[in-house]
Structure formats: structure tokens, C-alpha cells
Amino acid sequence: MTSILSCRNLWKVYGPHADATLRRALARSDAPGDIAEQLTAGRLVVAACDVSFDVTAGEIFVIMGLSGSGKSTVVRCLSRLIEPSAGAILIEGRDLRQMSERQLIELRRHKLGMVFQHFGLLPHLNVLDNVAYPLRVQGMGLRERLERAREMVELVGLAGRETASIRELSGGMQQRVGIARSLAVEPDVWFLDEPFSALDPLIRRQMQDEFLKLQSKLKKSIVFITHDFQEALRLADRIAIMRQGRIVQIGTAADLVLSPAEDYVAAFTRDVPRDKVLTVADIMEAGGEQIGAPAVLAEMRLDRVIALMAKERRALGVVDGDGRPIGRITPEGVLEALAQSEA
């Protein structure tokens, strides 16, 4: 897998002379924990501390953290809406921090898209003009950009509301406009900063489903910010958990559930229904031999396996996407995996 976006040792520190102080501290020591402690003692605020991760092409990378954990700061550093204090942001191998203002604007015009928690729509423009705004700043002609905006509005299911003013729309619809706008320039990297947090729970659920459907079509490389662990589980290919400016753990949902790196992560995963997170592949016993029992797919979630197992009452075979046998899964193994949550 190729990495589209790469964040290397990113720091963001607030306070008087923050950047210079950080530079001096980095020159003295390599232990991020010590440095952060030093800075905090010096009345500086460390919003992001030595954050590193990679996002591969077509992946949904979710950064999950509670308020004040630094997740919003990180996603803004990724597009230089906030200037990072230290570190490197590579997009397709080019360092964002080395770019001039002009280059940065070009990058935002063609490669990046972003969706905001409170939508960030322009109140004086209608739906269509809002979606067309990123094309307008590029200098695209009126007819061409409205054509393109119309496609986007249709894509997010708002066809027929093109001339509505923003005030007339519900929160869910406004966010659809936000999504359409961020996709209008066909970005490669798509940032979503708590896009569904301001919506009602039912609408949120619906938007999550539609987001997944959209992504299965578009295959963008996504950084998705949320404070909702359930949302992270539903959407993520991989999750990074942040706390006090630091990434505590990065992994798939199953990784976090099966081996939380510290108590903080465990506190989130404790109440997660494991059968809905774990897949056959996570707990199977590997082996290529055929067994005389029905087989299940490796990526199948346990809740569906359990139903089958209740009927068969014995171990089942496991096959990969091409139908090749790759192992087996036993009732004992399933029970053990599910029981761990109670331990």
C-alpha cells in the first residue's frame, strides 16, 4: 500500500515564543514525553505532541479523541490551516511546510477537501453557489462550474434543492452541501472534522451509512475526526486514539479491542460489543487443510458466525475471498474471544 499522506513527528505548541522554545527543547532531548512536560511547566500549551501516522490510498483513517485531545489541531495542521510548530506533513511525498503560500493555495484548490463540524457554508449563497465556490476561486467559468456543482449536489442526494438558501436547510442537509462542496474539486485527500457531531443521532446514523456508500464509490484517502468511539468503529479502516496531544494507539478496531495499549484505550473498548467488531480472521486458527464442515469468509463478523455455529454446533472452516481454505474457527475460540470482555 502506498502512503498518500504522511504526518511525521508533528508538534503544535501555543504560548509566548512557543515555536522557538520547542526548537530549543527538541535540540536538547528526543524524549517527547519529557519535552511536553518541560513545555507545560513553562506555561505553554502542547496541543499536538510528536504525532506521526500514515494514511494509505483509499483508506478511512479515523482520529478519535475527547475534546481537548488535540485531534482538531492535528487535522488543521495537516492542511496548514494551523501552522505546525515542528514536524513534517508529506502529501504525495511533498512537504507541506516547505510550500509557499501560492503553492499551498494551489494544493488546496486541487488536492484537498475538507468538511467542517458546523458546516462552514456561506450564508449569502444558495446551495449550488456554495458547492461551486471552490471552483469559482480557481477561476473556472460560470457554466462549467455550475455544471460540475450540479453533479455534486446530485451525488449527495440534494437534487431539486439547488436554489434553496442555506438557512432553509436542516442540519443534515447543510452537511450534505458541505460534503458536496468539499468533493467538487475531486480532491485526493479528504479531511472530515467531526462532520456528523452536530446532527441528531438518527440523522447521524443515516449520514454515516451514506458516507460509507459514497466512499465505496469514490475511494478517497480520508482523515476523519470524531469524539464518538462508536462512530470510529463503524467507519474506520484504522483508528488513532489521541489523548493530551499524543497518539496513544493506532490500529484496526479489532486491534484496539483485543490488545488495548493502555487503560485509557481499554476504557473505551470495554463496553464495545465484541461480536460486532471482531472478524473470523482475528481469532481463527490458521491452516490450509480442508475440514468437513461449512466454511465462512475470513472477514465475516463474529455476530453472524455465532448464528451459523449455533446451528452447526462444531468448528467451521475459514476461506479467503477467493474461496481458498485458510484455517478453522472453533466454538471454544469464539467463546474465549467474547468472554474476554468480562475478564
Added chain:
Amino acid sequence: MAEIAATAAVTETRAAPAAPLTEGLLWALALTLAALVLAFHAIGFDFAAPAQSLVPVADAISTAMAWFTGHFRAAFRAITWLFQWPLGWFRQVLLAVPWPIVILITTALGYCAGGLRLALFCIVALLYIVVTGYWPMTAATLASVLVAVPLSVAVGLGVGIAAFRSHSVRRVVEPVLDLMQTIPFFSYIIPILVLFGIGPVVGLVASAIYAIPPMVRNVLLALERVPPDVVESGLMSGSTARQLLWWVQLPTGLATILIGVNQTVMAALSMVVIAAMVGGVNDIGLEVYNTMREAKFGQSLLSGLVIALIAMVTDRITRGFAHGGKDIGGKSRWRLFFGGIGASVIVLLALAIVFPSLWAYPDSARFYPAAAMNAALDWFTRTAFPVTSALKAWTVYYLMLPFKIGLPASVRPSFWGFAMSPTVTIVFSVIAATLVLLAWRLKGWQAAVAIAVIAGFYYFGTLGMPWPVVIIIASALALSTGGLAIALITLLSLVFILVNGMWAGAMVSVQLAAIGVLFAFLIGASLGIWAALNDRVSVVLRPICDTLQTMPIFVFLIPAIMVFLVGEFTALIATILYAIVPSIRYTEHGLRSVPPEIVEAARAMGTGRLQRLSQVELPLALPEIMLGLNQTIMMALAMVVVAALVGARGLGEQVMIALNQANSGTGLVSGLAIALIAITTDRIIQSWAAHRKEVLGLG
């Protein structure tokens, strides 16, 4: 580095005013010092404030002004010449249009801005102006406004944007705005007069200066209030800085910017009216001024009403557009609307060609009941004389005079029934001491200090009080509410006033303003409480407050002078009328915006309506009410200068004298003295209110 440390220290002192114990100590120290000064005063030590300037600030300004004028007069006269053209054009165009068309177009504007009701109001207002024969004078006034407003809006927009983008620009701009809004108009009109020469351009330039600050402030506010998500989404769309400003930030803040335009229009109108009497243009402002001076009250009321009506019409129309205007419907309805207006204009034009009386309103049809009004007014003043004269005498002899020159100089047998003697002093001291002790027992030592200070000023008068006492008390007040920085500003301002020989004038003005504020606040806050308790009162008061607030300052002098004639009491009445609105507004708003859950909790605990008001709502609303008081004080100080026209003494009088002599130095320094008093009072109250809100946990 040192600078940053200094600002840090300032913010710290501001965030944490002195703790109760040290605050008590501070006041004990201040009062002891004051008592010491008074003791020296009693044994004959003379603390007379210098009557002449000790430092040549005023002279320096005058000299600099003379030099500047000598070198650049030609340039400024060229500007005057340049501006005369658009002024003349606007006036000619306004006058050339047949009056029915003027009414029609204004009404159409009114309809677009605020619907049928505003349209009806426009018809009535304009008909009044036409029928009373004041339209030509009104046109002259409007021409100045029409030139001043675009000028102010453009400059205000530019400065606002620059201040938003650059922190250092902003740090220069903000204090300058404060000064521009607090230095009395009559002070800075002097150099303008000298530079531009007498004529309509003076009013134009002066009103542009006065009208720029609200525009700058609203532009700044609008740009700051654009939600961060909107700015970030604009940036992520790849906007350049310029695209972001013009396509994202300014349109998003448009509503606030339009409110700025509305305030700019009102400020310009208000100043154009005042400027007329210095500029000598034959417009509606001059008419009011002249009729007032000649004691033709019917005439001055009739013409004053014109000013009030123009102010109301322009305010409602601009505010209507600021709030989005009226939604007439789709494009076809708009086309129909404009088509109808256009057709009517053509028909009216044709009619006007046939009937000349539809072109220029004939003098013979003029409705002008000035004589009848004068008679009615005569009758009223004669009938009400016992009441009004008693009111006047009581206020003047028992309140204004003692606070001005002190009891020893003002107690006379003719009114008090006894002469001043040591016995009187002793009795007064005993009463004062009892009140102080009572206040201490019931409300704590702060109340006792307040009573003691007020009693002191009542006995000695602001003029009789030795100046060190005033400086000590004011600085202590600033220190205990606002911290070190504000105390320093207060101290320096008062010293500035002292060494420039402005002390006596300043004290007289402060005395007048303070008594005006006292009445305005007591009456205003009571009305505000009533309006908060009773929706019907609120509905009745709101349009009255709206109207009072749009009225140019000048208009308030008319009713006061009609009933009470020239004198300090008239100035007091005008001050109260002018300054009362914020006290009403903020009190009602403060009470109504007490968090509902707190009110509910109080109700659940079984409090009665009055208990809830006095124990829950008023304490929580107090910071907001104090901001209203602050506004009232600012307006009273502004009125003190204008009221010099109807007999107020003090700094206002000095400004007027300087104006007559075209003495830029004295005029500006006296004006600056008023501005400094206003700014320090403002800082003290603002920081108190901010601190109090923080303590109460109200956003």
C-alpha cells in the same frame, strides 16, 4: 520583551482587582489622605486649582494650527471648492424633483425596507415636511448627508479592514476612535472651520469625522464574528487572501456592516444638523437654532419635528435594509413593483408640468400653526408655572447649587430659612455621620464610603472641594475597580485637566452631568424594571426609546428651553431627556436575560415576585444595568457641551467661547478634558461590569 512583560502585568491586575482586605485598606488610606487635605484646608491652606494654564498646551496647539493653516490653507480651500460641487448638485437635484415624486420614491424605499407600515410612516412624515414648507431647507441638509455618508462608509470600511488584518494598526485605531467619539463636536469643528472656511463643507467634514467610528467598529465586529468554520472552509477551498475577504468574510458579516451603515447615517445626520449653526448654511438645523435663539418656540418645535422625522425615516429605512428588507416575492413581482413606481413617476411628472403646484409646493398652501402653538405654549407655561418653578427652585437650591459651590456658599435664609452658621455645619455633620454608620451596618463598608464621599461633595461642592481630594478619591475608585493601569490613566487625566487650568470648568461640568445622570438613571432604571415586569409597558416604551435614540442631540434642547427658559436647570432637563434611554434599555434587557433556570429555581423555592426581583434578578442583572449607566454617563457628558447653548456653564461654555474666537487650542484642550473624563469613567465602569459578570459566571 519588556513590553510583553508589561502587558502581562496589566492583564493580571485587571483580571484580579485588589482582594477585599487590601481594598478596604486602600480606601482607608485614601479617606485618611482626603481628611488630611480637608484639615489643612480648614486651617486656611489654599488648594485653589490654577485658573490659568500652567503648561502651554493650548497655546502650542494654536500656534501649530496657525502654522499649519498658513502653509496648507490653500490645499484645504481647494478641497472645500471640490466638495461644493457634489453638495450643490445633490441639493439642486433634490429641489428640482417635484415634491409628489420625492414622497413616492421615499415611500417605495420605505416599503422595500419595512413593508406597509413603514411606507405609511414615510408618507405622513414627508407630507408634514412639504406642507410646513420646510422641504427646501431639508433638501440642503439631506445633500450634506448624501455626500458625507458614502465618504464615511468608504473610509470606515478601509480602516476597519486594515485594523482587522493588522494588530498594530488596530492598536493605534482603537484609542483614536475612542477620542473621535468622545471629544465634543464643537471642539474639533474649530480647526475644521479655520482650515476649510465657513460654509457647508465644514458640516460635511465634521460629520464625516464623527460618522466614521461606528462604521469602523461595526466592520471590525463583523469580520471578527465570521464563524471560524466559514473562514476555514474558505481557505480550504483555496481562496487567496483577497478572495477570502471579498467573497467570504465581508458577505458573511454583511448584516453587521449594514448596521454600521445605519449608525453612520444617523451620526452624519445628527452632526450635519449641529454643524449648520456654525456653517451658516440655510438648512433645517440653522432654522431650529435661530428660532430657538429668538425664543420663537412654536417655530422651533415645528422645525425640530422635521429633524426628528428625517432621523426616524432614514433610520427605519436603513435599518430595514440592514435586516434584509421586505420579501416582495419572485422576480416578476419585483418587476411589477418597479414598473408601477416608474409609471407613477412619469404620470406625476406629466401632472407636475401641467399643474405647477405639484412641482414646487406653493407657499399659499403652507400649513404653519406657529402662532397658535406659541399661544398654547404661553398658556401652558403660565398654568404650569407654580409647578415648574417649584421644581426648578427645589432642584437648583437644594441639589445643584450645593453640589456646585458647597453648603457654606449656598445656604441663604431666603430659601433655606436659616443662614449658614457653625450650628448648621454641626447638624449636617451629625446627619451625615448617622447615615454613614447606618449604611455601614446595613450594607457594609463600601456603602458607608460612598455615602461619606457624597456627603463631602454636598458640603464642599465640586468647586469648593480641594482638588487633591478629588484626585485621591477618583484614583482610589479606579484602582479598586479597574486596577493599576486604569488608576494611572485616571490620575494622569485629572492632572492634565488641572495643569491646563480647566479644573473649575471640569468640576462644573461633572456636577451638571452627575446630577443629570442621577435623575436619568433613577427614572430610567425604574422604567426599565417596570418594563421587565410588565410586557405591556415594554411594548409602549420600546417605540418611545427608539424615537428618543434616533433624535439628534440638538432636538432635546427644544422642549427643555420652552418650559424652563435659559439656565442650568434647562441644561439639566435636556441632559436627562437625552441620556435616559440606555438606562431604560439595559435595565430591561439585563432583567429579562437573567438565566431562566435561575429564575425557575427561585420560583420553585417559593419566592414572591418582589423578593425574586430584589434578591435574584437585580443582583444578576446589575453588571448589564451598570453598562446602561455607563452609556447614560457618556451621553450626559456629550450633552453637557451642547447644553452650553441653553445656559450650561463649565467646559461646554469654554468650548463655545473658543468657538466664537476661533481659538483652536483652548477649544481642543477643553474638549479633550471632557473626552478624558468620559474615557476614564467608561474604563472604570466597564472593568467593574466585566469583573462582576465573570464572578457571576454570566458570559
